[in-house]
Amino acid sequence: MTRTRPRSPFRTAALAGTAVLAAAALTACSGGSGDAKGGGKDTAPETRISVNLSGSRAKAGGPVTVTLAEGRLQRVTVTDSKGATLGGTVSADGRTWTSARVAAPGTGYTVEARSADGGTARADFATAAPDRVNKLTLAPGRNSTVGIAHPLSIVFDHPVRNRAEVEKHLKVTTSNGTVGSWGWMEDWSGKDRVDWRPKEYWKPGTKVTLKAELNGVDSGRGGGWFVRDYSTDMTIGRNQVVAVDLDSHRLKLLRDGREVRDIPMSGGTPGGDKASWSGRTVLMSKEGTINMRSETVGLGDAYDKMVDYSMRLTWSGMYAHAAPWNARHMGNANRSSGCIGMDTPDARWVYEQVRVGDPFEVTGGDAKGTQAPNNGYGEWNLSWADWQAKSALR
Structure with a gap:
């Protein structure tokens, strides 16, 4: 007969800047023969996971990684204080999970991990608050129908020094594969601005979506952090x-x-x-x-x-x-x-x-x-x- 040991609480400890979970709960054990070491009690070795961020002032701007000491990870969920989750992927060897998005500043996170053999563990950490927050204004507004020459346009409240990093997080999709490019300039107001225009005028009926996935991105010296994502969409009207x-x-x-x-x-x-x-x-x-x-x-x-x-x-x-x-x-x-x-x-x-x-x-x-x-x-x-x-x- 197979029996499973009740899951016990785990401890969270700081070790060289890494949150370490002592996770007997991450081991699914079987036992039961009277001659097992420990007088018939489960004696499976302790299994641990580590999270690269810990404490209440962790550094923002990088991905979250969760590593399993032994075995394979089945699932990792990282949820922020607003209920949103960070997607991610498990490495080929099943040992490490890495988030696709970075940890945002001034945000609490809960990490929940499950191993392939059914064990679970949890950890919490929070990132340091930003010294300065950068915001932006998008044009056109959501659900707009615009003429064939209207670009997507973003004006930033504060300077953007890390332009390449910011541009990587600006995702434009169109209904017909329109070719276009971002271009940076100083707006007439004196603020930093970036526009996306097609190679030629838009084709009528094209549907366009912009997702500025900037939460957790540092705009660089003097600019501050972005602490949210933005989006807009438009439809192109007649020629x-x-x-x-x-x-x-x-x-x-x-x-x-x-x-x-x-x-x-x-x-x-x-x-x-x-x-x-x-x-x-x-x-x-x-x-x-x-x-x-x-x-x-x-x-x-x-x-x-x-x-x-x-x-x-x-x-x-x-x-x-x-x-x-x-x-x-x-x-x-x-x-x-x-x-x-x-x-x-x-x-x-x-x-x-x-x-x-x-x-x-x-x-x-x-x-x-x-x-x-x-x-x-x-x-x-x-x-x-x-x-x-x-x-x-x-």
Whole structure:
């Protein structure tokens, strides 16, 4: 007859920085012959596991490893104080389990292990709290439907020195295997920023998911730790491009490559700061009626107006909008303070048709230069090779 010895409590002790579990409970024993050593009692040798992290201020940022002294591990579960678990794998020899994710700072963990012969053990540890926490802002927001030029964009609260390590934890998946790359830059706000754009404009209907699995990642000197994961997703809308020709003073809406409407407009006054930017820009937001003041964009006291149907194209203040006060120049000359102005009915129509993420492709000799990558979503003005070179993993 086979009998199993009742499992006894195990002790947790510190040994050279390693949590060691004295785990008689990890041995499944059989006995019962009256002549077994110890007067018929089980005498199986003690089996132990060790965890590489221990105590209440363990170092964060590395994987958790659990090692069995003898036998084979069947299962290891590492659960944090919020109930989330760290996935992991057992080595080929069955002796060691290693977590796929790292231990996050300021977090308590419980380790539960089971050996192949049915024994179990448990250990607890906590990581030291972070000195500084880094956070981020994602664009677009969850469940967004956007135009064919909208990138995934992340702006960080604090500097990111370990850019390659952070980039490794940014996972982009698409419904059709779209090729794309991350590119780092300084945002217009002065903060660190990284965007993911495709090689070409998105295909309509593409579903895109970003998982920023950053919990436990150190952003580097002066930046602090990330203490949570982030995610967002978007669907790409219809194939729509707004073509702005500063030379002919016309704006055309193209859908699936076909012209839907041709509208007279007036761009920025050439020859100075009031000229428009050229290049492939992206509609950042539809802001409706807003107060535009020239001093906010470095143009003194040139204007202070309430402006209807405002569509932001750059952080530096270039919009497409209604400009009825400039009607005599529409279709004839560029005489605005940098924006793309239209008559009110035309601006209303464009506003109703366009979607955030639609590209505005601005051409013509009256421009003051090409929009910079960080001035809104200007990364489309870089070649694919130049954009790839901005990845920290290249």
